[in-house]
Structures are given as C-alpha cells and as structure tokens.
Amino acid sequence: MSTPPPSLLVDDLAFAYPDGHQALFGVDLRLEPGERVALLGPNGAGKTTLVMHLNGILRGGRGRVEVAGLPVEDRNLQEVRRRVGIVFQDPDDQLFMPTVGEDVAFGPRNLGLPEPEVARRVADALAAVDMADATDRPPHHLSFGQRRRVAVATVLSMQPEVLVLDEPSSNLDPAGRRELAEVLQALPVTLLMVTHDLPYALQLCPRSVVLDAGVVVADGPTRELLADRELLAAHRLELPFGFDPRSVG
Amino acid sequence: MYVPGSSPVHRLEPHTKLVAVLAFALVVVLTPVHAGWAPAAYLAFLLLLLGVATVAGITPGRLLRGLVVEVPFVFFAVLLPFVSRGPRTDVLGLSLSESGLVAGGSILAKATLSVLAATLLAATTDPRALLRGLDRLRLPSVLVQILTFMIRYADVVGGELRRMKVARESRAFQARRVGALKVLGPAAGSLFIRSYERGERVHLAMLSRGYTGRLPTGPVAVVGGRSWAAALSLPLAAAVVLAAGSLLG
Numbered sequence: 001m002s003t004p005p006p007s008l009l010v011d012d013l014a015f016a017y018p019d020g021h022q023a024l025f026g027v028d029l030r031l032e033p034g035e036r037v038a039l040l041g042p043n044g045a046g047k048t049t050l051v052m053h054l055n056g057i058l059r060g061g062r063g064r065v066e067v068a069g070l071p072v073e074d075r076n077l078q079e080v081r082r083r084v085g086i087v088f089q090d091p092d093d094q095l096f097m098p099t100v101g102e103d104v105a106f107g108p109r110n111l112g113l114p115e116p117e118v119a120r121r122v123a124d125a126l127a128a129v130d131m132a133d134a135t136d137r138p139p140h141h142l143s144f145g146q147r148r149r150v151a152v153a154t155v156l157s158m159q160p161e162v163l164v165l166d167e168p169s170s171n172l173d174p175a176g177r178r179e180l181a182e183v184l185q186a187l188p189v190t191l192l193m194v195t196h197d198l199p200y201a202l203q204l205c206p207r208s209v210v211l212d213a214g215v216v217v218a219d220g221p222t223r224e225l226l227a228d229r230e231l232l233a234a235h236r237l238e239l240p241f242g243f244d245p246r247s248v249g
Numbered sequence: 250m251y252v253p254g255s256s257p258v259h260r261l262e263p264h265t266k267l268v269a270v271l272a273f274a275l276v277v278v279l280t281p282v283h284a285g286w287a288p289a290a291y292l293a294f295l296l297l298l299l300g301v302a303t304v305a306g307i308t309p310g311r312l313l314r315g316l317v318v319e320v321p322f323v324f325f326a327v328l329l330p331f332v333s334r335g336p337r338t339d340v341l342g343l344s345l346s347e348s349g350l351v352a353g354g355s356i357l358a359k360a361t362l363s364v365l366a367a368t369l370l371a372a373t374t375d376p377r378a379l380l381r382g383l384d385r386l387r388l389p390s391v392l393v394q395i396l397t398f399m400i401r402y403a404d405v406v407g408g409e410l411r412r413m414k415v416a417r418e419s420r421a422f423q424a425r426r427v428g429a430l431k432v433l434g435p436a437a438g439s440l441f442i443r444s445y446e447r448g449e450r451v452h453l454a455m456l457s458r459g460y461t462g463r464l465p466t467g468p469v470a471v472v473g474g475r476s477w478a479a480a481l482s483l484p485l486a487a488a489v490v491l492a493a494g495s496l497l498g
Binding site for chain 2: 078085086092097099106110111118155158
C-alpha cells in the first residue's frame, strides 16, 4: 500500500504579474488529505495570487502545483477545477445563476454528468450546508450568511478534493459566522482557508501557514503561531482585543 | 411584469409562447394599412388578445401598464398627420393629412396590438422560463447569457446605485442644479467600473467551476403537438381574420 498523494502540493511557486509586480517568490506548501489549514497574512502578501494558482486561473510563473498528484497544466484544467473548489469572498460573484438550484448544478453540468446524478449532487450539497429548502429561490432573496453557505454548496456539488475559502467569515454576523463554522467542521474534505480572522482560524484549522511578501514565513500549529507575539507583529497580524489563544479550549 | 398563476396560458411551454407571439405580431403587421376592413381586423385582433387575457386571468389594468413602452411610437404616430403631404382634411379646426391620419392610426393600432401580445407573454411567463425558451429556440448562447446576468444582477447593481446615492446625500448633496452633473457623471462612471470589475470576478468564479462558454441548462420537457396547437391557436385565429378580410373585403 502506497500512501495517497498530498491533496495539494505547491513547489517553489513564483509569479510576477504582466505589469512586472512580483507577487510570489518561491512558495512551498503541502496539504495532506483531510487536513484543515489556514492561510494567514497581511493584505498584499500574495494570498489571492496563490489561490488563483491552485486551479490554474493564473499560470506561467516558476514552480509547479499538483492537486492529488495531478499537475496543474492546460490539458488537466477541467479536472483540476473539479478537484479544487474555490469559494470567493463575495457570494454575489459566486452565485450568478437565476436560482440557487441552477447555480449549484452549474459545476456538475459543466462536468457533463447525467441529470439524475446532477439532481442528487445538488440535493446533497444543499443539505450539507443546511440550505436544502432554498433550491428554487433566487439568490438575492437570501440573507448574506445564507448566500455564503450556498456559495460553499456550489463547489461541494463538484465533490472537490480541496475546498479553498477566501475570507469565509467576512461580513457575516456572529450567528452566520457560527453557522458557517458548524457547516465547515462537518465537511470531510481538505480545507484551505484564507483569512484575517485569527480566532476563526484557531477554531477551524489545527495548522496555519503565514504568507508575507510572497514567501511562507511560518508554518505550524495554529495555537503556537497565534501565541507568538513577535511573529504576529512582524507580519501585521493582530488578535482581537482581549483574545488569548492559549485560553481557548 | 410577471403575474404568477397556473392558467392554461401560464402552463404552456415558454418557447411555444414565444413563437406564438412572434407569429401573431407578424399577422398584425401584414394587415394592409389602406384596406377598408383594416379597422375591423384590428378590433378582431384585440378581441382575440382579450380572450387570451381572460383565460390567463390577467386584468386589463395589467395590460394597460405594459403599454408604457409604446409611448415613443405614440408620439411619432401623432406627429404623422401634421407632417404628411397629400389631400388634407379638417379635424377640430386643424388641417391634417388624410394619408398621415391613416398611416398614424395604423402604426398606433399595430404597435398597440403587438405590445399587448408581448405584455401577455411577459405576464404569464416567468423571466427565467422565457430565457430557457429563447435558449431552446437557438437564440445565440451569448445573448441568452447576457440576458440571464441582466436578470440576476439588476438588483445587485441597483443596490450599489442606491448605496452611492445614500452616501452622496448623507454628505448634503442635492441634485438640483446643472452643476450637480459634475458629481453624477463620475458616479455613473464609477458604477460602470464597479460593474465591470464584478463581471471579471464572476467570470473567474465561472471558470473555476468548469465554465466552457455555454450556460448548462437542465432537462427540457418534450412538447407534443397538442401544446403547440394550443399556443399557436392565437396567431392562427389572427391569420384567419386576415384571410377573411382579404377575400371578402
């Protein structure tokens, strides 16, 4: 028995935008199947650029990316995009179809799945985010928290290997934040969560990676990283007032 | 515009209704302007439409509201008797062109009948179903997608517009003088740029879920001869009126 390949492997990834701005300077990252990892870092650290590489939206720099052993390159693009589900920050960008059900079906239909299978996946994905009764509703009739959860369902329906979330807790009210956390905790997938919300990272991800100025500057257990005041201060990361990561159970 | 309901008109497949309305408008337009029986034919067409409206449970008030889009045509039609050449006649002390009166009157009648038919279609067909119908009639996919996004994002862009207005007025701005255009112009520009950027983000989200250039549609119902016959009964009845007029008139 050989061990399964890592869910996500980023090897020495460097990238400069066409205007010459270099965003990544050799990033290494390895996520084992089922791992939950928070990607932390200040604005402009290169987090979004890294995320765009994971499903091949951006390519052409140095280094390589593999998803469950499959290299991200032109001929694998469709399969890579099935394996990596990205949930973008603004659910209104993610939900572009007229109804929730059609939106969740968008990915599976692009994969060419037969209709009964599409219907089953839509039902499963919406049930997994606790939005089963919203199938026929238009997205603009949902609350922001509901839209964020439906956005998660739109990629779950593609049964991804890795779920990538960009700022999942932004703009959520505390109840919406908790409901999303409960949904994410129950999902049996590899998770990469880009966030500024350090308590959320601690709650959901045992491991964290800090990215700053295009390189990984720290990688370790979330609790230890958040307890390291010098590390946080050096990379413009701040805990909320009164929050002590060592006191949280 | 849409009035939810379950009448036989509502239940017709959208693409059959689209064809029916188009064919009806064609028959109306084909009615010869200068024939003596033309006014009688217009009346018969109107009665046909009112019959359909009764079956569909659409009130005359709803139909009248649909006529708002016709206003520019009305303006043009009213102008014709004043500017046309040829023999003139006196109406209420005004000297009007006879051919202009006939032409203006028939433009008005034909436009009104066509708009009423379109209003009936819009009132009995959910916008999303209408899009499915257009797609089924092989309207180019790009056009269907543009219309889909228009429906989905009208509220989102409208919301941004409202927030920008509130933000302006919260700082004591009043759009009263011509000078206000200096503020409103850039506001329109920034709304355009915001929408453009949203378009880019939506496109990214679509690519991430395997978009290949066409919005996938769900299963389509098989439409039998009977429901085509039901939908086409309106244009057929109109065609009978037209034929009768041509033969007898």
